[in-house]
Amino acid sequence: MKASELRAKDTAELNAELESLLKAQFSLRMQRATQQLSNTSQLSKVRRDIARVRTVMAENAGK
Secondary structure (H helix, E strand, C coil), X not given: CCHHHHHCCCHHHHXXXXXXXXXXXXXXXXXXXXXXXXXXXXXXXXHHHHHHHHHHHHHHHHC
């Protein structure tokens, strides 16, 4: 997911995207804790996506 794609979305869509990413992060953390996560790089990708969404939300709040 690119920041330019996120900037095209409105606040409601960004909130929905953030919620789904947080759920995905929780799921990945549980899989890692139970030794079921084979691709551990997914966790860092989701963290970066969450940071992108929050950054774009902060930019929109400043306008």
